Amino acid sequence: MDDIPPYPPIDPTTFDLIVIGTGLPESIIAAAASTASKSVLHLDPNPFYGSHFCSIPLADLPSFLSTHSTSPSPPYQQSSDESNEFSVLGLSTRPLYSSIDITRFSPDLLDKNSRKFNLDVAGPRVFFCADKSIELILNTGANQYMEFKSIDATFVGDNKGNFSSVPDSRAAIFKDKSLGLTEKNQLMRFFKLVKGHLAGEQDVKISDEDLQSPFVDFLNKMGLPPKIKSFILYAIAMADYDQEDTGVCRDLLKTKDGIDQLALYNASIGRFQNASGALLYPIYGQGELSQAFCRRAAVKGCIYVLRMSVTALLVDKDSGCYMGIRLASGQDIFSQKLIIDPTFKVTLPSGSSPPLPLPLQGKLPFFSQKDDRGKIARGICLTRTSLKTDMSNFLVVYPPRSLFPEQVTSIRLLQIASNLAVCPPGMFVLYISALCDDEDQGKKLIHAVMTTVLTVPRINSESNAAAQNETAGSSSTGTSDPGEGKPTLLWSALYSQELTLGQVDFICSTPMPDGKLNYDDLVDAADKLFKEIYPEDEFFPQTSSKNPEDDDDGDGSPET
Known part of the structure; x- marks a missing residue:
């Protein structure tokens, strides 16, 4: 990124709302605030939209996970010529992913096609055709920026590799x-x-x-x-x-x-003409959802700047109230309200000698502590054949105790094929997830599914430390066990993700991707947070006719 020219100063320098991170809750709130005629600046240190709800190429996934498995941001260094008007608080990141385990068995094939994948970091995810997230997409016109296809079926799996159709x-x-x-x-x-x-x-x-x-x-x-x-x-x-x-x-x-x-x-079931089942999935991956709301916000005047890191918060020295942010470029931007991705934490800058304002002293630990709400284990697997020879896109649920006696949570597996533009033709992506207490329990749950439905080549998996080596071109090969008719694993990524809830105080943070199959809880959280900061404004008010400023001209239903 050294060859990217520096951004010119942002103008204007004062906004009603600044949002850091383009994850789904942040993007929904930015679109809602812009719709309510608020001036909004939306920033993201990544070169793409979606943050931890993104869909990214295979080549970029290992580095994204490893970067967010450590806390790379050094403490903010306070200079001697800081303004007398405000105190400066450092803004760094807390680790989100852990126990990252990435393995490759067909490096030549994958390297050749690595940019043809759109892998969901927070998978598996689907939309119910009648859930809140679909209603929000329709009501806001965000459906004009997305296309969907139906998930063919839902099954219940067992420890012998059998799939039973759900009589729904x-x-x-x-x-x-x-x-x-x-x-x-x-x-x-x-x-x-x-x-x-x-x-x-x-x-x-x-x-x-x-x-x-x-x-x-x-x-x-x-x-x-x-x-x-x-x-x-x-x-x-x-x-x-x-x-x-x-x-x-x-x-x-x-x-x-x-x-x-x-x-x-x-x-x-049957709500949309071209969706035979109850579930939908977006073409190009789940990251399209965040992008759709970002485009909706941009139509309403929201300003977007990617590749822009924020290093510090500015607070009033007397009252301790939030005033603005400091960008990595050194520019100060001010706003009345601030919403941040929950992976950020607020810290006292290195070398800070003036005491913090009393109103702020009790609030700072609240935004610095780790919000431990458990973990979710996630797995992404790539194969060249489907788990079911007659079907491409489907969901499999493994109820508690269905794989082994100590399994106390459901495990969900979603297979997606190339007709949804997430992988090259002839390949399939499997997303697996399960709630867990720790990394060891999580890996046991994911491995139980993998060994049941896949032929896993004999190889020692790469460790978290080796995950970064893969981005430099390292690879692994191994001798395959007898297939027994099961698809052979080409590549896998296993990792644990922290679960955190949103926080509301002198600044607000949004929730992280949860363990649910759909987005309803996250939509509810975004709605609640918006009402906390703007109690007098309606969250995406209903309109009797389309706003001519919107660049949508569809019929109000998802394209499936």
């Missing part, structure tokens, strides 16, 4: 040959009960007592067998933890929430 509709139940007649009747009666309850039919209304009870207890009350319960809990309601073991379950799903998820799933 009346037609699917009738077609499912793995279900007996009794199981089909039980499932049909249950779906009929749920449909009647949602329609407000009094004779089939689920009681308030049942709605507040654990969903698994309600399913037991309905007499559903274990196989059907597993499908409903983990492949339709998308529960993360073992719902039948209260000793390990950290998120016990209530019946009301389970019914709402069933309703979402049902409403998603």
Whole structure:
């Protein structure tokens, strides 16, 4: 990047809002603020959009992960000629990824095609056709900047490599040959009960007592067998933890929430003409979502500057209130509000002698401490053949205990093919994720899936320290085990990601990619944060007609 000319000074130098990082929550908030007629400056130290929600080429992924597995930013050095108007607080990054393990088995093939991949850093992710994120995309016109394709099917996997279709509709139940007649009747009666309850039919209304009870207890009350319960809990309601073991379950799903998820799933099936199933995936990868909202914000006047690092915050010396930021170029930019990517932490600059303002002394540790909310293990695998010979794009859910007895969380696998422009023709990308307590547990979960569905060549994996060597052209090869009909692994990246929540104080930070399959929780978090900083403004107000300033002229539905 040394050959890139320096940016000219940013003009103007004062904004209503500055946003650092172009991840999904930050991009949504920037678009919402711009729509509310706020002046917004949106910065990102990366040369691409999306931050930790990005989709990037294969060649760039190892360096991106390794860069964010350490804290490379040195403490801000305070100079002797600092202004008397404000104090300067350093802004550095905290590590986000750990236990990075990258392995290559076909270096020549991958090097030749490395720029033809668009790999999701925060995968696996999908959209339900009727979820909040799709509604937001439609309501804001961001769909004019994205195209989608349908995910073909959803399956439940086991430790023998078998995939069972999820009977998520009346037609699917009738077609499912793995279900007996009794199981089909039980499932049909249950779906009929749920449909009647949602329609407000009094004779089939689920009681308030049942709605507040654990969903698994309600399913037991309905007499559903274990196989059907597993499908409903983990492949339709998308529960993360073992719902039948209260000793390990950290998120016990209530019946009301389970019914709402069933309703979402049902409403998603067949909503769009060219999407046969309940799930969608964006062409070119999940990073397109952040870019769509950035384009939406730019149409409304937001100013974007990539490759621009921020080194420090400026705060009033007397009150401790936030005033602005200092760029790596040395320019000071001011704003009323600031939102930052949560990987940033605020620190006292090196060599700082004046004491901090009293109002700020209690707030600084709040933004410097590590917000430990657990981890999520992620894996990306590349193959040349599909896990199912007759299908390209599909989701597989491994319920708790389905792979080994100590598995207490669901594991999700999403296979995506070249027709979604994420990889070269004839190749497939597998995204795997699972919530975990530590790196060792996370790797065990990801490896359990990989060894079940893939032929993994015999080789010692590269360590985290060796991950940087791959970017310089190092590679690994090995002798393959007998395939047994399973796809052979070409390349894999395994890593753990910290889970952090957003914080609101004298500055605000957004949440990191979570362990959910869709984006609803992140959309809710962006909505809440926007209302915290702008309580008098509406979050993307509904309009009866399109704004002529928008450069969209579509029909208001995703292109699938």
